[in-house]
Amino acid sequence: MLCVLLAKLFQLMMTCDYDPSGFRYSYVVTFPKPNECFSKSLKCDDFRGIAISPIMSKVFEYCILDRFKDYLATADNQFGFKKNVGCSFAIRTVRSIVDNYAIGGCTANLCAIDLSKAFDKVNHNALFIKLMNRRMPVELLNILNFWFSACYMSVK
Numbered sequence: 288m289l290c291v292l293l294a295k296l297f298q299l300m301m302t303c304d305y306d307p308s309g310f311r312y313s314y315v316v317t318f319p320k321p322n323e324c325f326s327k328s329l330k331c332d333d334f335r336g337i338a339i340s341p342i343m344s345k346v347f348e349y350c351i352l353d354r355f356k357d358y359l360a361t362a363d364n365q366f367g368f369k370k371n372v373g374c375s376f377a378i379r380t381v382r383s384i385v386d387n388y389a390i391g392g393c394t395a396n397l398c399a400i401d402l403s404k405a406f407d408k409v410n411h412n413a414l415f416i417k418l419m420n421r422r423m424p425v426e427l428l429n430i431l432n433f434w435f436s437a438c439y440m441s442v443k
């Protein structure tokens with residue numbers, strides 16, 4: 288019975304381009320980073336925040352991911368925020384490319400950019416334009432736009 292009710296609720300949310308305000312609220316719990324907490328007086332950068340979201344919101348997210356997975360595929364060269372892929376895969380790929388250049392007698396120049404705060408500064412309108420160019424369904428764009436524009440959180 289619960290599955291049927293949730294399916295109806297999520298269907299209604301997608302049809303109306305709306306999600307309840309409780310879905311958009313989360314709170315952040317902060318923890319000191321392990322190596323920083325005993326050696327000096329702490330600053331804001333010495334803490335890691337973990338967002339706690341309502342369980343119903345997380346279930347809705349998983350439903351969206353499952354329903355629209357074909358539109359949310361990423362390139363093989365993306366290593367962050369992907370299941371079963373991580374830093375070691377990126378290092379192995381870079382190493383393989385550099386080795387191929389070295390075997391061929393060429394030099395390889397590398398440049399590293401720290402994008403750790405990039406998501407915090409992303410222009411959401413530009414992101415939505417990119418999603419439109421990928422032919423995302425309008426219902427997904429609308430719910431994401433509503434979600435991004437109306438979410439809020441507090442720090443506990």
